[in-house]
Amino acid sequence: MEKTIKGSNRPDRSPGDSYEEIIAGDVVPAPDFYAEGPTPDVGTEAIAASRYYDPAFLQQELDHVFSRVWQWACREEDIPESGDHVVFDLGGYSWIIVRTEDGGVKALSNACPHRGRQIVEEDGNQSRFRCPYHGLQWELDGSLRHNPFGWDMPQWDECGANLPEAKVAFWGGFVFINMDPDAPPLEEVLSPIPEHFERYDLAGRYKAAHVIKKIRANWKATCEAFMESHHVVGTHPQALSMTGDLNTQYDIWSDYVGRQFTAQGVQSPNIDRELSNEEILGITAFNQHNADPDSVGALPEGMSARAFSAYSSRQMLEAATGHDFSEAGDAEMIDSLLYHVFPNLAFWAGMTQNIVYRFRPNGLDPESALMDILILRPCPKDGPRPDPVPIRYLDFDEPVMLAAGEIGEALAEVYDQDVENLPWVQKGLHNLPAGVAFTSYMEARLRRHHQMLDQFIGES
Numbered sequence: 001m002e003k004t005i006k007g008s009n010r011p012d013r014s015p016g017d018s019y020e021e022i023i024a025g026d027v028v029p030a031p032d033f034y035a036e037g038p039t040p041d042v043g044t045e046a047i048a049a050s051r052y053y054d055p056a057f058l059q060q061e062l063d064h065v066f067s068r069v070w071q072w073a074c075r076e077e078d079i080p081e082s083g084d085h086v087v088f089d090l091g092g093y094s095w096i097i098v099r100t101e102d103g104g105v106k107a108l109s110n111a112c113p114h115r116g117r118q119i120v121e122e123d124g125n126q127s128r129f130r131c132p133y134h135g136l137q138w139e140l141d142g143s144l145r146h147n148p149f150g151w152d153m154p155q156w157d158e159c160g161a162n163l164p165e166a167k168v169a170f171w172g173g174f175v176f177i178n179m180d181p182d183a184p185p186l187e188e189v190l191s192p193i194p195e196h197f198e199r200y201d202l203a204g205r206y207k208a209a210h211v212i213k214k215i216r217a218n219w220k221a222t223c224e225a226f227m228e229s230h231h232v233v234g235t236h237p238q239a240l241s242m243t244g245d246l247n248t249q250y251d252i253w254s255d256y257v258g259r260q261f262t263a264q265g266v267q268s269p270n271i272d273r274e275l276s277n278e279e280i281l282g283i284t285a286f287n288q289h290n291a292d293p294d295s296v297g298a299l300p301e302g303m304s305a306r307a308f309s310a311y312s313s314r315q316m317l318e319a320a321t322g323h324d325f326s327e328a329g330d331a332e333m334i335d336s337l338l339y340h341v342f343p344n345l346a347f348w349a350g351m352t353q354n355i356v357y358r359f360r361p362n363g364l365d366p367e368s369a370l371m372d373i374l375i376l377r378p379c380p381k382d383g384p385r386p387d388p389v390p391i392r393y394l395d396f397d398e399p400v401m402l403a404a405g406e407i408g409e410a411l412a413e414v415y416d417q418d419v420e421n422l423p424w425v426q427k428g429l430h431n432l433p434a435g436v437a438f439t440s441y442m443e444a445r446l447r448r449h450h451q452m453l454d455q456f457i458g459e460s
């Protein structure tokens with residue numbers, strides 16, 4: 001059947017070529033699943049701004065949403081040895097993610113069943129857990145090891161003081177946990193991501209960057225800053241010459257999963273003059289590889305900036321890793337390919353590097369958030385797997401540029417531009433009685449996100 005290409009000739013899409021039209025011209029084609037996916041009509045009604053600052057709403061989110069959804073808590077590579085553990089905090093919740101003696105992974109409640117003291121304060125390695133308050137002790141699997149005041153606790157039978165567990169599952173090298181014993185399986189929630197990401201082997205990649213940035217804005221406002229690409233014209237003007245921002249493709253695959261595909265190496269429809277391929281190539285080279293635009297060689301005869309950029313990315317990745325990327329589509333080499341998982345996780349597809357986000361409330365404060373930025377890179381074909389980098393914690397006023405060594409200067413600048421907006425968004429939300437007005441197509445996933453929050457809260 002002949003394929004209908006959507007986009008430029010549709011009144012509900014941006015002027016300019018659609019993403020499908022752009023990738024249809026690629027030298028090495030993208031996989032079939034890059035074609036436009038489902039775009040259900042989710043309405044256009046305004047969203048109450050108080051959802052972004054009301055402490056009672058955050059408490060509802062914690063009680064009825066975050067307590068029932070799958071969350072990645074760490075990478076498996078973060079806890080390779082018996083006793084290695086990570087503290088995973090989410091709102092008021094805290095969990096110990098630990099490698100047990102049998103090589104498995106457990107998620108244990110990080111609150112002492114006696115009088116509640118947090119048992120483990122930071123990541124590390126221990127052969128057992130011990131509450132610093134009155135000295136209860138547990139084995140790595142959460143079973144009670146020693147109770148110094150057992151004679152005075154007749155209400156606890158033998159295992160009454162075992163640490164409660166959350167469900168644990170694995171995908172892509174990540175350890176996911178879920179506090180709800182009746183939660184649907186992780187694979188079901190992530191679908192179709194495991195299938196689409198088979199080509200990218202996230203489990204086989206190593207953690208080359210991990211930043212946790214404190215941001216003065218609600219977790220949803222922060223997450224939503226990374227759920228659409230049309231803020232490039234206002235926020236990242238340096239990228240307009242190489243980014244198909246307005247012709248981004250937005251798909252809603254399921255209640256949980258949506259995605260946005262943004263072409264790189266093409267000019268934005270927001271630019272009203274036609275750029276030369278050389279102009280596009282120069283800015284693409286800087287943003288993709290931190291290369292000096294003047295140092296980029298001349299384009300081969302008849303080759304577009306997009307095709308050459310994908311070609312040179314492929315060459316560089318092959319040289320760096322020793323792997324063969326000749327079958328990797330141009331889109332897989334250079335485009336922004338971002339999948340979101342309700343309510344707060346995101347994974348970049350693609351060959352070169354996979355950025356991963358996690359957006360959490362900062363404790364119980366509805367007006368600040370923690371944003372994790374991870375970068376996964378392919379391991380070299382020969383040689384040992386690189387160790388995962390330690391986490392770099394950035395306070396409210398510390399720029400992401402401090403992590404430029406791990407994530408690259410161009411990307412760090414982009415994040416700092418995003419972060420710069422957010423306290424002003426948060427302030428403005430207090431002054432918006434008509435509510436937040438999402439666009440119909442480009443921000444449909446943001447609206448769907450709120451509808452899902454309401455669904456979870458309503459069900460409870």
Ligand code: FES
Nearest residue numbers: 112114115131134
């Ligand atoms: S609070 Fe932990 S032993 Fe008392």
Ligand SMILES: [Fe+2]
Nearest residue numbers: 225235236418
């Ligand atoms: Fe941005």
